[in-house]
Amino acid sequence: MSVLIRLNYVDLVYPVYSVRAQSLRNMMVNLSVGGKLLKDGSDIIHVQALSRLNFTLNVGDRLGVIGHNGAGKTTLLKLVAGIYEPTRGHIEVNGRISSMIDVGLGLDPNLTGRDNIINMGRMRGFTTRQIQLQMDELIEFSDLGSFIDLPVKTFSAGMASRLVFAVSTTLDPDILLFDEWLSTGDADFIVKAKQRMDSLLDKSRGMILASHSFPMIQLMCNKLLVLDAGEQVYFGEVDGWDFNSQKPVARDVEGQMS
Numbered sequence: 228m229s230v231l232i233r234l235n236y237v238d239l240v241y242p243v244y245s246v247r248a249q250s251l252r253n254m255m256v257n258l259s260v261g262g263k264l265l266k267d268g269s270d271i272i273h274v275q276a277l278s279r280l281n282f283t284l285n286v287g288d289r290l291g292v293i294g295h296n297g298a299g300k301t302t303l304l305k306l307v308a309g310i311y312e313p314t315r316g317h318i319e320v321n322g323r324i325s326s327m328i329d330v331g332l333g334l335d336p337n338l339t340g341r342d343n344i345i346n347m348g349r350m351r352g353f354t355t356r357q358i359q360l361q362m363d364e365l366i367e368f369s370d371l372g373s374f375i376d377l378p379v380k381t382f383s384a385g386m387a388s389r390l391v392f393a394v395s396t397t398l399d400p401d402i403l404l405f406d407e408w409l410s411t412g413d414a415d416f417i418v419k420a421k422q423r424m425d426s427l428l429d430k431s432r433g434m435i436l437a438s439h440s441f442p443m444i445q446l447m448c449n450k451l452l453v454l455d456a457g458e459q460v461y462f463g464e465v466d467g468w469d470f471n472s473q474k475p476v477a478r479d480v481e482g483q484m485s
């Protein structure tokens with residue numbers, strides 16, 4: 228089996244500047260002409276968002292990630308997307324990432340929906356011609372109608388999600404990352420998006436879906452990662468986890484579920 232994504236004891240720590248440190252930094256900016264550099268390490272708070280994550284996904288795996296608010300789901304997706312580097316440990320990603328992590332990311336509010344499609348496509352390594360060839364399908368799927376020729380700053384959050392979802396799932400079904408991917412969609416769009424996800428999963432080489440929806444994870448994923456305050460509580464088959472008791476499924480000595 229070939230490895231798609233491998234994390235080797237990965238930590239991710241965010242440095243957060245306290246209010247006092249922030250004011251010190253502002254002071255540094257104000258004094259930047261001829262000022263001296265002030266350093267006060269004690270005013271920096273470190274948030275350990277991920278601790279010693281250690282797992283491997285193979286080609287074809289579809290990973291669901293669950294955990295309480297702040298457990299580290301989005302941080303993990305950003306790490307896989309290459310937005311952050313691990314503070315410690317190593318991550319290997321073999322494939323092109325197509326993410327719907329942060330809808331705002333990669334969208335230029337002053338450009339039209341259509342021009343943003345071109346931009347997003349080019350960022351994913353496609354030529355303008357390749358994007359143009361799929362433009363009609365993409366616009367039709369997004370259902371944005373005439374809004375497609377208005378600046379994206381006039382879009383609602385749900386409309387922006389539709390645009391990014393359409394681009395992510397039309398142009399680039401390699402490794403898909405979704406973070407609560409449908410939370411801003413309306414009911415009709417959710418049905419349509421689910422159908423598209425099914426066909427996409429066949430074309431893509433893998434997926435990571437972070438969600439608070441257990442039924443959706445059970446439906447879409449074969450592997451599961453459970454995070455608790457950044458720690459890996461469970462990694463394994465989805466049906467090896469009991470979503471009710473939030474514990475691994477108890478098995479008897481023969482390995483049968485009891």
Ligand SMILES: Nc1ncnc2c1ncn2[C@@H]1O[C@H](COP(=O)(O)OP(=O)(O)OP(=O)(O)O)[C@@H](O)[C@H]1O
Pocket residue numbers: 241242243274275276294295296297298299300301302303
């Ligand atoms: N840019 C940042 N700077 C500092 N701390 C951050 C930053 N982003 C996230 N964190 C912290 O990292 C931890 C993990 O956050 P993350 O957004 O990954 O959680 P999550 O599981 O996606 O949460 P939710 O379910 O609420 O979306 C939290 O403690 C959060 O406060």
